[in-house]
């Protein structure tokens with residue numbers, strides 16, 4: 001059954017799940033994700049049950065708008081085969097699913113079993129016919145189980161900041177996206193303007209961490225501030241994409257400069 005977590009554990013991408021005109025992805029067992037990533041994996045497993053509620057609370061629902069912009073920038077269209085990397089509980093995956101429709105195919109990939117479990121339950125609860133086009137994959141964004149040039153578009157929401165090797169993640173996206181197709185990468189904007197970054201840090205300390213602590217997750221969300229500070233600016237993200245081999249890269253600040261979206265074309 002599509003979306004069945006049991007079938008995810010070993011990355012069983014049965015060729016029968018694919019229309020015959022599509023090459024089946026490389027069959028590869030899910031390798032244990034490297035130790036350095038283990039703590040992050042555990043963190044995302046831990047926050048999975050409350051992740052969606054917190055997103056709504058902490059962004060006052062705005063993340064839904066930013067995610068729609070990410071989908072639009074990805075260029076995904078009816079009938080496309082697309083990938084949502086670091087899909088978490090599946091917000092972008094579901095939007096992609098609606099965009100590509102029943103004639104398309106969507107893969108939502110994440111290394112957190114718990115996040116994928118939430119995503120799969122949401123799929124069953126919402127039960128929209130087009131959601132049949134979704135396949136959940138437990139896997140590593142740094143070692144994608146897909147052939148070269150396999151996707152018509154790729155999205156990644158709040159994932160690039162969290163992977164342990166951004167260059168490798170970018171190279172993997174380049175490898176699996178079609179020539180002329182786009183990746184659309186949403187995340188916090190690491191602004192260099194002192195006012196913006198002070199405001200962002202103040203929001204994290206005085207709004208995000210206190211709300212997260214009411215869920216017993218203060219420490220997990222305190223990680224957010226350091227992860228944004230360790231992240232790349234818009235210009236650095238554009239350079240990362242171009243250095244990886246994308247032919248074009250453009251960064252857009254959104255959400256009053258709190259968020260940003262990198263759009264790169266292979």
Ligand SMILES: C[S@@+](CC[C@H](N)C(=O)[O-])C[C@H]1O[C@@H](n2cnc3c(N)ncnc32)[C@H](O)[C@@H]1O
Pocket residue numbers: 037040041044045085086087088089090091092109110111112115139140141142156157158159162163164
């Ligand atoms: C902040 S969540 C974002 C979830 C979702 N994309 C969203 O926008 O709501 C980041 C996700 O990245 C996943 N992640 C981090 N590193 C990963 C990796 N190397 N491979 C696969 N997933 C990864 C985590 O498990 C987590 O679900």
